[in-house]
Amino acid sequence: MRAVLLGPPGAGKGTQAVRLSERWSIPAISTGDIFRANVKGATELGRRAQEFMNAGALVPDEITNAMVRDRLAQDDTGEGFLLDGYPRNPDQAIELDSMLADMGIELDAAIEITADMDEVTARLLKRAEIEGRADDTEPVIRKRLEVYATSTAPLTAFYEGRGVLVQVDGLGAVDEVTDRLVAAVENR
Template sequence: MRAVLLGPPGAGKGTQAARLAERFGIPAISTGDIFRANVKGGTELGRAAQEYMSAGALVPDEVTNAMVRDRLAQDDARKGFLLDGYPRNPDQGVELDTMLSDLGVRLDAAIEITADIDEVTKRLLKRAQIEGREDDTEPVIRKRLEIYATSTAPLTAYFEGRGLLVQVDGMGDVDDVTARLIAAVDSE
């Protein structure tokens, strides 16, 4: 399986990515992990990304795309992968298609975990309290969710237009959500 995992902050993407990766025997690849590995490894791309991150700026698409391209070319991703956090916009979606075409494979699905905004807000507030994230207040969380919805709508439309979008309800028990995700992927 070669898929991307989409969903708002707090929808459980990290948890579900790990579970799906184990179930299908593929790596769960998060852009955050890719950034950290490149920065820690002192790669040319890592140094470029660090400059932007240190300045509080978003890492440009060309740097992010290059890191993802390198990661997808690694041996463990040859049989499949689950991308979490990439692509973030339609331009990155097009670039992902190009990367995969160069590797001689195609994307199987774009899986969107949907979630109730009020419930996700509660989850994120609870996580903020547990992890001591004092700046994760309700207004900040709601703004992040609003930005996610606005920026991701064109991406989900892109995948839907290609017949790749699979939406799965992310509410409820973690095991139930995992079962729904597996059923949705298996039916594709």
């Protein structure tokens, strides 16, 4: 299984990525983990990314794409992978297609976890309270969801047009959502 996991902040992508990774015996690859590994390892890409992060700027696609390319070339991805947090926009999706073509493989599925925005906002506010994230206020969360809607949501149309999109409701008990995700992907 070679898949990407899409959905708004708070939809449960991280939780489901771990569960699907175990289910399909493939690595769950989060861009956050890739960034941390490159920064901690003081790789050239990590140093370049750190400069942008220190300045409070987004890391350019060129650096993010290179990090993902390096990660996908590792041995543990031979039987598949689940990308969480990448691609974030159609340009990155096109670059991912190019990476996979260079490896002689294709994406099997783009799995979108859907969720009501009010419910997601409530989830994120609760998480902020539990984890002590004072900066995760309702206006900040709503802004993040707005950014998602304008920059990342167009991936839905991109992957739908390619015939690999699978959409699953992310609301409900964690086990129920996992079961829906597995069934939706395996039945497509």
